[in-house]
Amino acid sequence: MIKDLVRPEIKKFVPYEANQVPYRIKLDANEGPFDLPVNIREKVAEFFLKGTDLNLYPDTDSIMLRKELASYWNVNYKEIVVGTGSDQLIQVIINVFVEKGDKVICPCPSFGMYKINTIIGGGTPVEILLKRENDFAYDIDEFIDVTKKEKAKVVFLCTPNNPTGGLISIEDIEKIATECKDTVIVVDEAYAEFSKETAVSLIYKYDNVVILRTFSKAYGLAGIRCGYSISCIEMAEEIRKVKPPYNISSLSQYIAKLVFEERKLIDDQIDYLIEQREYLVKELKTINDVHVFPSKANYILINIPDAQKVHETLMEKGILVRSFGKAPVLGDCIRISVGTKEQNDILLKELKNI
Numbered sequence: 001m002i003k004d005l006v007r008p009e010i011k012k013f014v015p016y017e018a019n020q021v022p023y024r025i026k027l028d029a030n031e032g033p034f035d036l037p038v039n040i041r042e043k044v045a046e047f048f049l050k051g052t053d054l055n056l057y058p059d060t061d062s063i064m065l066r067k068e069l070a071s072y073w074n075v076n077y078k079e080i081v082v083g084t085g086s087d088q089l090i091q092v093i094i095n096v097f098v099e100k101g102d103k104v105i106c107p108c109p110s111f112g113m114y115k116i117n118t119i120i121g122g123g124t125p126v127e128i129l130l131k132r133e134n135d136f137a138y139d140i141d142e143f144i145d146v147t148k149k150e151k152a153k154v155v156f157l158c159t160p161n162n163p164t165g166g167l168i169s170i171e172d173i174e175k176i177a178t179e180c181k182d183t184v185i186v187v188d189e190a191y192a193e194f195s196k197e198t199a200v201s202l203i204y205k206y207d208n209v210v211i212l213r214t215f216s217k218a219y220g221l222a223g224i225r226c227g228y229s230i231s232c233i234e235m236a237e238e239i240r241k242v243k244p245p246y247n248i249s250s251l252s253q254y255i256a257k258l259v260f261e262e263r264k265l266i267d268d269q270i271d272y273l274i275e276q277r278e279y280l281v282k283e284l285k286t287i288n289d290v291h292v293f294p295s296k297a298n299y300i301l302i303n304i305p306d307a308q309k310v311h312e313t314l315m316e317k318g319i320l321v322r323s324f325g326k327a328p329v330l331g332d333c334i335r336i337s338v339g340t341k342e343q344n345d346i347l348l349k350e351l352k353n354i
């Protein structure tokens, strides 16, 4: 039986399941609600018409894209590595640093791929619980204590944290980077465009800090699978050794660079979504029995009685949100991605009806 050949830790896994039901409004995966602007789509079409070189492998180093990103961040392009989504970089960073049995600190609840990739990589995840009564804030002293006690190789910090929405202050990130010099501090900023805070400047002071960013959320490009890391050159070189060659398709490199050049438009969309987040928070707070956790991201976590039933009723109406069912830390919680005003109003109306 093929199953007998599978590593024991992998046997316990289940394949990743995305919501595949038909829908009217999709607010379950923190994606952006906007399609690419027409002028950008036209440029992509022109790119195709000129001839695409799709018969050739793409630039394995994504040089043009890295240079564009570097000029924005005011860093050397060699300090940037591009991945097939920041997902790939999470996996690659673990593969660079984590040996069998090494400890990796994973906040909980947070992005599930930290733990999954740690196990796949042979490491041992050490979960630190974020407390609901504390609005799921990171207790950085606890993170420092556990990291030291476990001699952890890697710590994941997610800010704003997915799915809870809270921020970790730059001072706290700096504190853990200073106190835990023998640990790689991964700062996942997948949603940082919506908080307008970043720890990128820390890469000049701490060679153990690596920042992750993505085109999947604020840039509305989840479909091209593109993310990047920013760190000191030494760390970036190690990451480049392990990342698969030709990991970003030429089309994805082209679109990411193009959209990044048109940031002004994206900035307006971000400001709009931040406004909509505040509007949704205000309105959600008026609904009886709903507790709204503070959010600096493009999603909002709420606690609502019988969340699973609410989720199902919304789904019947064609509205997808993310429910955490009766999960221990997130019991009766629902995460709602911020949509357009029209989408948010439909959601609010249905929620109020329920």
Ligand SMILES: Cc1ncc(COP(=O)(O)O)c(C=O)c1O
Binding pocket: 030, 084, 085, 086, 087, 088, 111, 158, 162, 188, 190, 213, 214, 215, 216, 222, 225, 226, 227
């Ligand atoms: C916190 C966080 N990090 C990383 C990712 C991965 O993003 P991507 O691989 O699309 O760049 C996600 C996706 O949902 C996320 O929520």
